Amino acid sequence: MENEKPTWPRTALFMVGVVVLTGLIVALGLSHVLSGAAMVIAVFVWSMVFVAYVYFGSARIKQCRPGPAMQRYRRRLSITMIIYTVTLLGSVMLLKHGGLTGPLLWLVAVAPAIPILGVLGIIGLYLKEEPDEFERAVSVEAMLWGLATVLAVSTVWGFLSNAEVVPAPPAFLVFPLFCAAWGASQPLIRRRYQ
Amino acid sequence: MKNRLKVLRAERDWSQADLAERLEVSRQTINALETGKYDPSLPLAFKIARLFEQPIEAIFQDEA
Numbered sequence: 001m002e003n004e005k006p007t008w009p010r011t012a013l014f015m016v017g018v019v020v021l022t023g024l025i026v027a028l029g030l031s032h033v034l035s036g037a038a039m040v041i042a043v044f045v046w047s048m049v050f051v052a053y054v055y056f057g058s059a060r061i062k063q064c065r066p067g068p069a070m071q072r073y074r075r076r077l078s079i080t081m082i083i084y085t086v087t088l089l090g091s092v093m094l095l096k097h098g099g100l101t102g103p104l105l106w107l108v109a110v111a112p113a114i115p116i117l118g119v120l121g122i123i124g125l126y127l128k129e130e131p132d133e134f135e136r137a138v139s140v141e142a143m144l145w146g147l148a149t150v151l152a153v154s155t156v157w158g159f160l161s162n163a164e165v166v167p168a169p170p171a172f173l174v175f176p177l178f179c180a181a182w183g184a185s186q187p188l189i190r191r192r193y194q
Numbered sequence: 195m196k197n198r199l200k201v202l203r204a205e206r207d208w209s210q211a212d213l214a215e216r217l218e219v220s221r222q223t224i225n226a227l228e229t230g231k232y233d234p235s236l237p238l239a240f241k242i243a244r245l246f247e248q249p250i251e252a253i254f255q256d257e258a
Contacts, residue, residue: 067220133235134223193226 067135073126080122084115116175134193141189146182150174196255200228202246216245 066074091111094100100108123143130136157169203213210224217224217238226232227242234242243250 132219132223133238134226134232135220137232190222193222193231194229 067130067132069126069129069131070135072129073122076122076125077119080115080118084112084119087115088112113172119175138186138189138193142182142185145185145189146178146180149181150178153177195233196230196257197227198253198255199224199242202248202253203228217241 091108094108127136127139130139154169154174157166160166161168199213203210208216210221210228214221214224219238223232227234239250239254243253246253
Protein backbone atom coordinates (compact mmCIF):
# COMPACT_ATOMS: atom_id res chain seq x y z
CA MET A 1 0.00 0.00 0.00
CA GLU A 2 1.33 3.40 -0.99
CA ASN A 3 0.24 5.29 2.11
CA GLU A 4 1.78 2.84 4.54
CA LYS A 5 4.41 4.05 6.98
CA PRO A 6 8.02 3.03 6.31
CA THR A 7 8.76 -0.30 7.97
CA TRP A 8 12.44 0.22 8.76
CA PRO A 9 11.98 1.58 12.32
CA ARG A 10 9.98 -1.53 13.11
CA THR A 11 12.61 -3.70 11.44
CA ALA A 12 15.37 -2.03 13.46
CA LEU A 13 13.38 -2.44 16.67
CA PHE A 14 12.75 -6.08 15.83
CA MET A 15 16.48 -6.71 15.22
CA VAL A 16 17.39 -5.08 18.54
CA GLY A 17 14.71 -7.20 20.21
CA VAL A 18 16.09 -10.39 18.66
CA VAL A 19 19.66 -9.58 19.75
CA VAL A 20 18.61 -8.63 23.31
CA LEU A 21 16.31 -11.64 23.67
CA THR A 22 18.90 -14.07 22.29
CA GLY A 23 21.58 -12.57 24.55
CA LEU A 24 19.27 -12.87 27.56
CA ILE A 25 18.43 -16.51 26.82
CA VAL A 26 22.07 -17.46 26.18
CA ALA A 27 23.13 -15.65 29.39
CA LEU A 28 20.44 -17.45 31.41
CA GLY A 29 21.52 -20.75 29.86
CA LEU A 30 25.21 -20.18 30.56
CA SER A 31 24.58 -19.10 34.16
CA HIS A 32 22.58 -22.34 34.64
CA VAL A 33 19.41 -20.52 35.67
CA LEU A 34 17.66 -22.46 32.91
CA SER A 35 18.19 -26.16 33.34
CA GLY A 36 19.38 -27.96 30.26
CA ALA A 37 19.57 -27.18 26.58
CA ALA A 38 15.95 -28.24 25.98
CA MET A 39 14.66 -25.47 28.23
CA VAL A 40 16.84 -22.84 26.55
CA ILE A 41 15.70 -24.05 23.13
CA ALA A 42 12.08 -24.01 24.26
CA VAL A 43 12.28 -20.39 25.41
CA PHE A 44 14.20 -19.41 22.30
CA VAL A 45 11.84 -21.09 19.84
CA TRP A 46 8.83 -19.63 21.61
CA SER A 47 10.17 -16.11 21.65
CA MET A 48 11.37 -16.10 18.06
CA VAL A 49 8.35 -17.76 16.49
CA PHE A 50 5.92 -15.49 18.24
CA VAL A 51 7.80 -12.23 17.88
CA ALA A 52 8.33 -12.95 14.20
CA TYR A 53 4.74 -14.02 13.62
CA VAL A 54 3.12 -11.21 15.56
CA TYR A 55 5.19 -8.36 14.16
CA PHE A 56 6.19 -9.57 10.72
CA GLY A 57 4.72 -12.71 9.31
CA SER A 58 1.05 -11.93 9.19
CA ALA A 59 1.53 -8.28 8.11
CA ARG A 60 3.81 -9.20 5.26
CA ILE A 61 1.66 -12.12 4.20
CA LYS A 62 -1.50 -10.03 4.09
CA GLN A 63 0.26 -7.13 2.36
CA CYS A 64 -2.40 -4.77 3.59
CA ARG A 65 -3.63 -3.23 6.78
CA PRO A 66 -4.75 -5.95 9.17
CA GLY A 67 -8.41 -5.88 10.13
CA PRO A 68 -9.58 -5.04 13.65
CA ALA A 69 -9.96 -8.73 14.56
CA MET A 70 -6.32 -9.40 13.59
CA GLN A 71 -5.16 -6.32 15.47
CA ARG A 72 -6.99 -7.46 18.60
CA TYR A 73 -5.54 -10.96 18.15
CA ARG A 74 -2.00 -9.61 17.89
CA ARG A 75 -2.40 -7.38 20.91
CA ARG A 76 -3.80 -10.21 23.04
CA LEU A 77 -1.11 -12.59 21.81
CA SER A 78 1.72 -10.14 22.56
CA ILE A 79 0.48 -9.57 26.11
CA THR A 80 -0.02 -13.29 26.74
CA MET A 81 3.43 -14.12 25.39
CA ILE A 82 5.03 -11.56 27.68
CA ILE A 83 3.14 -13.13 30.61
CA TYR A 84 4.29 -16.55 29.40
CA THR A 85 7.96 -15.56 29.24
CA VAL A 86 7.88 -14.02 32.73
CA THR A 87 5.96 -17.02 34.14
CA LEU A 88 8.31 -19.53 32.50
CA LEU A 89 11.45 -17.83 33.77
CA GLY A 90 9.92 -17.45 37.25
CA SER A 91 8.78 -21.06 37.32
CA VAL A 92 12.13 -22.44 36.13
CA MET A 93 14.03 -20.37 38.69
CA LEU A 94 11.75 -21.46 41.55
CA LEU A 95 11.98 -25.12 40.50
CA LYS A 96 15.76 -24.84 40.21
CA HIS A 97 15.89 -23.37 43.70
CA GLY A 98 14.17 -26.50 45.01
CA GLY A 99 12.40 -26.91 48.34
CA LEU A 100 8.92 -26.79 46.84
CA THR A 101 6.55 -29.60 47.78
CA GLY A 102 2.90 -30.56 47.49
CA PRO A 103 0.32 -28.30 45.81
CA LEU A 104 2.78 -25.38 45.56
CA LEU A 105 5.18 -27.52 43.50
CA TRP A 106 2.29 -28.48 41.22
CA LEU A 107 1.23 -24.88 40.84
CA VAL A 108 4.73 -23.58 40.07
CA ALA A 109 5.38 -26.45 37.66
CA VAL A 110 2.14 -25.95 35.71
CA ALA A 111 2.23 -22.13 35.76
CA PRO A 112 3.87 -21.65 32.30
CA ALA A 113 1.19 -23.84 30.72
CA ILE A 114 -1.60 -21.48 31.80
CA PRO A 115 -0.72 -18.61 29.38
CA ILE A 116 -0.36 -21.23 26.64
CA LEU A 117 -3.92 -22.39 27.31
CA GLY A 118 -4.79 -18.71 27.08
CA VAL A 119 -3.20 -18.60 23.62
CA LEU A 120 -5.52 -21.43 22.54
CA GLY A 121 -8.45 -19.31 23.71
CA ILE A 122 -7.07 -16.26 21.88
CA ILE A 123 -6.78 -18.25 18.65
CA GLY A 124 -10.38 -19.41 19.06
CA LEU A 125 -11.50 -15.87 19.74
CA TYR A 126 -9.77 -14.66 16.56
CA LEU A 127 -11.58 -17.26 14.48
CA LYS A 128 -14.85 -16.18 16.07
CA GLU A 129 -14.21 -12.46 15.56
CA GLU A 130 -12.63 -12.44 12.09
CA PRO A 131 -15.38 -11.21 9.74
CA ASP A 132 -13.47 -12.09 6.57
CA GLU A 133 -14.43 -15.67 5.65
CA PHE A 134 -11.42 -16.15 3.36
CA GLU A 135 -8.99 -15.13 6.09
CA ARG A 136 -10.79 -17.51 8.42
CA ALA A 137 -10.60 -20.34 5.90
CA VAL A 138 -6.86 -19.81 5.36
CA SER A 139 -6.25 -19.75 9.14
CA VAL A 140 -8.21 -22.95 9.69
CA GLU A 141 -6.48 -24.73 6.81
CA ALA A 142 -3.09 -23.62 8.15
CA MET A 143 -4.07 -24.98 11.58
CA LEU A 144 -4.83 -28.36 10.01
CA TRP A 145 -1.32 -28.33 8.52
CA GLY A 146 0.04 -27.44 11.96
CA LEU A 147 -1.93 -30.29 13.50
CA ALA A 148 -0.78 -32.73 10.81
CA THR A 149 2.85 -31.74 11.40
CA VAL A 150 2.54 -32.23 15.15
CA LEU A 151 0.83 -35.61 14.72
CA ALA A 152 3.40 -36.76 12.16
CA VAL A 153 6.45 -35.67 14.17
CA SER A 154 5.15 -36.98 17.50
CA THR A 155 4.07 -40.33 16.02
CA VAL A 156 7.45 -40.93 14.33
CA TRP A 157 9.34 -39.71 17.39
CA GLY A 158 7.09 -41.75 19.69
CA PHE A 159 7.82 -45.02 17.89
CA LEU A 160 11.55 -44.23 17.73
CA SER A 161 11.69 -43.47 21.45
CA ASN A 162 9.65 -46.61 22.15
CA ALA A 163 12.54 -48.59 20.67
CA GLU A 164 14.89 -46.35 22.69
CA VAL A 165 16.62 -45.16 19.53
CA VAL A 166 16.03 -41.54 20.57
CA PRO A 167 15.13 -39.93 23.93
CA ALA A 168 11.46 -39.36 24.84
CA PRO A 169 9.88 -36.42 22.96
CA PRO A 170 9.69 -33.17 24.96
CA ALA A 171 5.91 -32.72 25.12
CA PHE A 172 6.07 -28.99 25.86
CA LEU A 173 7.57 -28.40 22.40
CA VAL A 174 4.41 -29.69 20.73
CA PHE A 175 2.67 -26.32 20.80
CA PRO A 176 5.60 -24.26 19.42
CA LEU A 177 5.92 -26.88 16.68
CA PHE A 178 2.22 -26.50 15.91
CA CYS A 179 2.59 -22.71 15.76
CA ALA A 180 5.70 -22.87 13.56
CA ALA A 181 4.03 -25.25 11.08
CA TRP A 182 0.83 -23.18 11.20
CA GLY A 183 2.74 -19.98 10.42
CA ALA A 184 4.94 -21.55 7.75
CA SER A 185 2.00 -23.10 5.87
CA GLN A 186 0.05 -19.82 5.61
CA PRO A 187 2.01 -18.26 2.71
CA LEU A 188 1.92 -21.59 0.86
CA ILE A 189 -1.85 -21.86 1.28
CA ARG A 190 -2.30 -18.24 0.16
CA ARG A 191 -0.19 -18.85 -2.92
CA ARG A 192 -2.69 -21.47 -4.05
CA TYR A 193 -5.45 -18.86 -4.15
CA GLN A 194 -3.53 -16.30 -6.21
CA MET B 195 -16.24 -21.02 -10.03
CA LYS B 196 -16.07 -18.47 -12.85
CA ASN B 197 -17.31 -14.98 -12.13
CA ARG B 198 -17.51 -11.48 -13.58
CA LEU B 199 -16.15 -9.67 -10.52
CA LYS B 200 -13.13 -8.25 -12.33
CA VAL B 201 -15.27 -6.88 -15.18
CA LEU B 202 -17.87 -5.41 -12.84
CA ARG B 203 -15.12 -3.83 -10.77
CA ALA B 204 -13.40 -2.39 -13.84
CA GLU B 205 -16.71 -0.95 -15.08
CA ARG B 206 -16.94 1.05 -11.87
CA ASP B 207 -13.23 1.94 -11.97
CA TRP B 208 -12.66 0.40 -8.55
CA SER B 209 -9.37 -1.08 -7.43
CA GLN B 210 -9.26 -4.40 -5.61
CA ALA B 211 -8.69 -2.42 -2.43
CA ASP B 212 -11.82 -0.32 -3.12
CA LEU B 213 -13.96 -3.41 -3.58
CA ALA B 214 -12.37 -5.00 -0.51
CA GLU B 215 -13.31 -2.00 1.57
CA ARG B 216 -16.90 -2.00 0.28
CA LEU B 217 -17.31 -5.70 1.07
CA GLU B 218 -15.41 -5.42 4.38
CA VAL B 219 -12.91 -8.13 3.41
CA SER B 220 -9.16 -8.11 2.69
CA ARG B 221 -7.66 -7.38 -0.72
CA GLN B 222 -6.39 -10.94 -0.79
CA THR B 223 -9.95 -12.17 -0.49
CA ILE B 224 -10.95 -10.13 -3.56
CA ASN B 225 -7.98 -11.55 -5.42
CA ALA B 226 -8.90 -15.13 -4.48
CA LEU B 227 -12.53 -14.50 -5.54
CA GLU B 228 -11.58 -12.92 -8.88
CA THR B 229 -9.25 -15.74 -9.86
CA GLY B 230 -12.14 -18.13 -9.20
CA LYS B 231 -10.04 -20.13 -6.76
CA TYR B 232 -12.15 -19.29 -3.75
CA ASP B 233 -15.93 -19.61 -3.83
CA PRO B 234 -17.71 -17.20 -1.50
CA SER B 235 -20.25 -18.29 1.08
CA LEU B 236 -23.92 -17.51 0.37
CA PRO B 237 -23.94 -14.44 2.65
CA LEU B 238 -20.87 -12.97 0.88
CA ALA B 239 -22.29 -13.84 -2.56
CA PHE B 240 -25.52 -11.99 -1.66
CA LYS B 241 -23.50 -9.05 -0.38
CA ILE B 242 -21.61 -8.91 -3.69
CA ALA B 243 -24.88 -9.17 -5.65
CA ARG B 244 -26.41 -6.33 -3.62
CA LEU B 245 -23.33 -4.15 -4.13
CA PHE B 246 -23.36 -4.60 -7.92
CA GLU B 247 -27.20 -4.59 -8.04
CA GLN B 248 -27.31 -7.80 -10.06
CA PRO B 249 -28.63 -11.31 -9.34
CA ILE B 250 -26.06 -13.83 -8.12
CA GLU B 251 -26.39 -15.90 -11.34
CA ALA B 252 -25.38 -12.84 -13.37
CA ILE B 253 -22.13 -12.58 -11.41
CA PHE B 254 -21.20 -16.22 -10.75
CA GLN B 255 -21.39 -18.92 -13.42
CA ASP B 256 -21.65 -22.57 -12.50
CA GLU B 257 -19.22 -24.56 -14.64
CA ALA B 258 -20.98 -27.89 -14.08
